Amino acid sequence: MLRVNPLNPKDRVRIPRQACLEQPARTRWSTFQEVSSGFDHEQARLEASRCLECRDPVCTKGCPVGVDVRGFIQDLLRDDIATAAERIRRTNALPAICGRVCPQESQCEAACTMGRKFEPVAIGKLERFVADWEAAHRPAWQRPAPRPTGPRVAVVGSGPAGLTCAAELAQRGYRVTVLEALHALGGVLRYGIPEFRLPREVLDRELRLLGALGVETRTNVLVGRSVTIDELMDEEGFTAVFLATGAGTPLFLGIPGENLCGVYSANEFLTRVNLMGAHRFPEHATPVRLGREVAVVGGGNTAMDAVRTARRLGAEKAWLLYRRSRQEMPARVEEIHHAEQEGVDIRFLTSPVRIVGDAAAAVTGIECETMELGAPDASGRRRPVAVPGSTHVLPVQTVIVAVGQRPNPIVQATTPGLGTGAHGVVTVDEAQRTNRPGVFAGGDLSRGGATVILAMRDGRRAAAAIDDWVREGALRPA
């Protein structure tokens, strides 16, 4: 294998992992600007030169879509960023987004050889650099694309799974219509993940690309209510349907006081801000109720986003309550780090038992128990058990619950015979096929809450499977 980097390995490991410029934590919590400004060209080149160009690039095995990491890093070392971008796009349709939100520390960077003794190569940040460079220098949406003329496919839901599937199918010549219930496209990328992690411009440019590919998008269509799957296929002339409606239904704790005024699901809180612009009330008409002291319950990315958003909206005290310990926390390490920098007080081994309110039913506090870790449970994580006599009340006026979500049941309930499994997820095979011919599903809808990159992978697989299905159909006797 040809190495591109003239440095020998000893020199490479001496280069420190490059750090991105970040907004100073002191002032950051008052703005929605993106926290990390990414690498500049010089930093990207330095970081790329840390890569060992391994004969067996295990980084690629760690990536759910198998991005050719070594390859694009070598392109970078040759200063051929355009080729790097093309190489990444071969397996990853949304690199600017994945570079920002992938849990790299448990995927590509977890596998990286460099990480065994030193810090792993900052693959995510490099991917982001390449994608942002591409957008600035040769925007993909300006490249001419032939108008698709093939069979029609409906994509239900415009999150990463739906967007990826739509783009893939359009490139294969299908006429694709994306149907979205909300008034704006993007799914969780729009209403869930805040701007300080994923600027809307990054999402919007992916959407422009979709438009350039000839994909039709229709907002304000709740499939199941506005139109059913059967109607799409039998009356509207769609040959196949890809379901990507996500896992949007929030779970609650089921503790007393949860319906007091000032208790939000993270979905509601984040939607009010990210989709409706409640932080700009009253210029924007949607309000949000936020106390001076706020508690967020949960330990995933959703909880982190909620608590950091609460800080930015002016919460003076923001607690994050998590019933297990730091090791079990599912959020991205970078987000936990940023949250702590921004003054979020993370209470591990703390589990709420009751939300307390006043006569007007406004929240005044959250009663918690301290936990300790007992024997491992089915998931292999040690089960938290309450310490007797450890009950205490934290004074807060707002509680945000971020303890997980389930698929929205509307499509399943209105599509006769569609096979579902535990918690209402739609059952699919390895090619994203459901038990209904011509109906495919993927993303959080079939996984019950996963990641952007896995949703994207499902979208790609579904596109390939839909292509197969249509081709086979052409051979099938009518």
Added chain:
Amino acid sequence: MFPIRAAHPLSGSITRFTVEAPLVARKWRAGQFVIVRIAEGGERIPLTVVTADRADGCITLIVQAVGRTTRELCALRAGDALADVLGPLGNPTPIGRHGRVACVGGGVGTAELLPIARALREAGNEVQAVIGARTRDLIILEDEMRECAATLALTTDDGSYGRRGLVVGPLEEALRAPAGLDAVYAIGPLPMMRAVAEATRPFAVKTYVSLNAIMLDGTGMCGGCRVTLDGQTRFACVDGPEFDGHAVDFDELLRRNAAYAEHEREADRRWHEGCASRGAA
């Protein structure tokens, strides 16, 4: 965009709109609603679809101006357009063949009740309508209700029209009458629906109420519209909007609906200031 074909005032504060929304018109059934956003930066608010014309692709909405968004909406005219109309949402009203049914409407709730009263009548029920409002100006759709009802009682709080008092007065008489009632459908302000549910409880008459919880997406994604029924949490937008009135925790819902009172006052103040400066200019 969803063009407004027609806008007619029904009273000082209530306007009837005809809006082009073909998808909604095609699927709509009595009891279902839409979520509307007037323009960029606007709020998403739920409004009941009063009728739909499938052939024409239009729906009818009847809106009472009570706060910032509804006031902005009621200022729109034919030729204007709404940015977003999503629907039809919620479950259609279960229209059974009960026998003698009272349809009780309060204020603008009468608009939401009308399609249900019509459907009940078509299903072979005898409809006894009771409609009430604070004052004469807020009594709407009297003729339309009369058309589908066997009897119609009218009440106003101030006695300016019909009988002075609340809708529960005529309702209780109907409950006590020898023939009695087999079911009650009530739509209006929460205190009114609670009073109706309390009135029918001793008679064990099935009572449907339509809960106007504060909504955001209307698709089951936020949980902001949650209500408690017999100790269980439900989402009004997907599990409702109609529920068994005897199971609803009205106190909780009343408190939840007041959650943004301060914000609403602030928005109102701004709106009036805006009007004043527009007027001055």
